[in-house]
Amino acid sequence: MAKDRKIDLVILGLLSHEDLTGYDIKKQIDSAISFFWKGSFGSIYPALGEMEKGGLVKRRKSGNTGGREKIIYQITKTGMDTLKTWLNDEKATNDLKYETLLKMYFGGVEDRNVTIRNIEIFEKQVREDLKLLKFYKENLEKVLDQETHVHYYLTVLFGIETYEAYLRWCKKAMKMILQ
Amino acid sequence: MAKDRKIDLVILGLLSHEDLTGYDIKKQIDSAISFFWKGSFGSIYPALGEMEKGGLVKRRKSGNTGGREKIIYQITKTGMDTLKTWLNDEKATNDLKYETLLKMYFGGVEDRNVTIRNIEIFEKQVREDLKLLKFYKENLEKVLDQETHVHYYLTVLFGIETYEAYLRWCKKAMKMILQ
DNA sequence: GTGCGATATATCACTTTGATATATATCATT
DNA sequence: AATGATATATATCAAAGTGATATATCGCAC
Numbered sequence: 001m002a003k004d005r006k007i008d009l010v011i012l013g014l015l016s017h018e019d020l021t022g023y024d025i026k027k028q029i030d031s032a033i034s035f036f037w038k039g040s041f042g043s044i045y046p047a048l049g050e051m052e053k054g055g056l057v058k059r060r061k062s063g064n065t066g067g068r069e070k071i072i073y074q075i076t077k078t079g080m081d082t083l084k085t086w087l088n089d090e091k092a093t094n095d096l097k098y099e100t101l102l103k104m105y106f107g108g109v110e111d112r113n114v115t116i117r118n119i120e121i122f123e124k125q126v127r128e129d130l131k132l133l134k135f136y137k138e139n140l141e142k143v144l145d146q147e148t149h150v151h152y153y154l155t156v157l158f159g160i161e162t163y164e165a166y167l168r169w170c171k172k173a174m175k176m177i178l179q
Numbered sequence: 180m181a182k183d184r185k186i187d188l189v190i191l192g193l194l195s196h197e198d199l200t201g202y203d204i205k206k207q208i209d210s211a212i213s214f215f216w217k218g219s220f221g222s223i224y225p226a227l228g229e230m231e232k233g234g235l236v237k238r239r240k241s242g243n244t245g246g247r248e249k250i251i252y253q254i255t256k257t258g259m260d261t262l263k264t265w266l267n268d269e270k271a272t273n274d275l276k277y278e279t280l281l282k283m284y285f286g287g288v289e290d291r292n293v294t295i296r297n298i299e300i301f302e303k304q305v306r307e308d309l310k311l312l313k314f315y316k317e318n319l320e321k322v323l324d325q326e327t328h329v330h331y332y333l334t335v336l337f338g339i340e341t342y343e344a345y346l347r348w349c350k351k352a353m354k355m356i357l358q
Numbered sequence: 359g360t361g362c363g364a365t366a367t368a369t370c371a372c373t374t375t376g377a378t379a380t381a382t383a384t385c386a387t388t
Numbered sequence: 389a390a391t392g393a394t395a396t397a398t399a400t401c402a403a404a405g406t407g408a409t410a411t412a413t414c415g416c417a418c
């Protein structure tokens with residue numbers, strides 16, 4: 001596997017659940033894991049190509065009836081080993097870039113109304129996302145007996161816990177700015 | 180300014196507080212804002228060069244007594260306007276990549292001990308960082324009358340609020356995994 | 359039948375990272 | 389005063405990732 005390519009692990013992880021096309025992988029990244037990870041076509045397709053060369057994934061016999069191309073990928077034994085090695089590796093980088101906080105930190109050059117507005121924008125987005133996370137949580141609680149769902153549930157709980165913390169901060173921050 | 184270069188705003192923000200060298204900028208990124216932003220020399224130096232060409236920053240007359248090179252940058256009027264325009268722009272991208280959560284989501288392919296270990300590693304780091312954040316908070320509370328410090332304080336409060344949420348999640352997650 | 363959104367792969371310019379190279383300054387130890 | 393370690397300081401590069409765009413087909417509503 002490439003030295004520093006995180007997208008490889010995301011792809012391997014998703015393929016460990018089921019066979020997928022590049023497009024399917026993008027859809028799953030944008031739904032299930034979007035609260036803590038991002039990924040674009042521009043990294044997915046080249047990665048799939050190189051991972052195939054490296055023997056981490058392989059093309060499944062495609063049941064193409066028509067002329068439309070569609071490549072369904074499957075994880076290999078080597079790919080599964082790579083995924084497990086990564087899971088057992090102690091180092092994990094949590095890379096956070098909050099543009100909202102940059103705007104807080106540098107807000108002093110403008111009127112306080114600007115900072116207030118920026119907190120309001122952040123709060124609105126957080127409320128919307130939190131609503132969605134709670135909806136996921138409720139649905140997951142119906143199927144929590146299955147192993148895979150427990151792991152999904154853990155990430156949703158993480159989202160809820162942090163998003164509620166964001167809202168508490170919004171309240172405190174607003175109060176501070178308004179004296 | 181370059182279309183999509185966030186580092187420009189970080190540099191302009193820091194220079195709005197005081198004149199700095201590229202090396203100083205890196206130090207400030209690694210200390211004051213490291214909890215919510217990162218930046219490397221490989222982006223800082225090229226950005227400074229292009230921003231100088233674009234008239235956003237300028238070299239201050241350097242008081243070089245010896246032969247050692249040292250370039251001190253200063254924000255220009257245009258640079259200040261660019262910073263203010265960004266602060267007033269409603270869109271802000273908060274880009275989060277938690278490798279720890281990826282390992283939670285894909286943890287199902289390994290024994291639960293692996294997931295437990297990964298939560299423990301995360302928790303240990305969070306406890307250390309939280310201690311530091313609380314230390315910053317105490318020190319800041321002594322100088323909160325000054326404008327700039329209020330904005331710094333807001334970001335520290337954010338860090339404390341979210342890191343405490345991380346710890347609550349660790350407890351819940353651990354309990355869930357152990358049934 | 360035609361317009362539109364979803365499916366599907368691919369590529370590219372630009373941004374950022376993380377590592378490395380180069381050189382000087384400062385300071386403690388020998 | 390020589391040595392070595394650490395901090396200061398700028399610069400560059402391969403590799404990774406983003407966001408946009410190009411291309412084409414499929415399925416469905418009107």
